[in-house]
Amino acid sequence: MPLQMKLSAITLDCPDPPALAAFYQQATGLASHPKSNADFAGLDREDGLFIGFQRVDDHRAPSWPDQTVPQQLHICFTVEEDLDEAEARLLELGAGKPDQQPHEDRWRVPTDPAGHPFCIVSS
Template sequence: MPPTMRLTAINLDCPDPIALAAFYQKATGYEPHPKSDAEFAGLTREDGLFIGFQRVDDYRPPTWPDQIVPQQLHICFKTDDLPATAAHLLTLGATKPPHQQGEADGRWLVLLDPAGHPFCLVRG
């Protein structure tokens, strides 16, 4: 039997860690990490999952869906009210790219965070 692993952190490159952490904090309600600063900011979920945002010089946002600059990863969030959640996130600074794969049948919606990372809202 292989050793047990548990996901404890996800870290995203970005140009402004404080601003991106603020976006996700407003979106999720996760608690800001007390040692967040201009180089690395973070949020902690009640079960301990940590989302970190690290500053990268000359950051280039992913170009989704064409992958000229690959997305490298994306985060998915389950929601009971996909349209209301999307509308809320758009007011916080998310954007909706024109290309959508799951929107036609209402299963999921792709948005971009303020640093350009694609993330999905999944009907839950």
């Protein structure tokens, strides 16, 4: 029988935790964790999922789709808006848009301000 585990947290390395937390807070509407600080910031979801951002000196952003600096992980978000609208809003918030978009009609792969790729998928 498999071990019963529930995902409770995802933590991303980055050069500026408060700035990256602010980006994801604006993008998701999640609540800022009350103990966030300059070295470790976080966001709380009502069901208990925590997204953390930890300072790493000499952080090297992933180079997706090139794997010179591997992406290591990516997060997928379902969006209620049209993909074009959601992507435009994320770009306004500071996301990047890599040239390579594998299935742009079904999902998009932006990068957060620290360079981590993530997916947005239409609901």
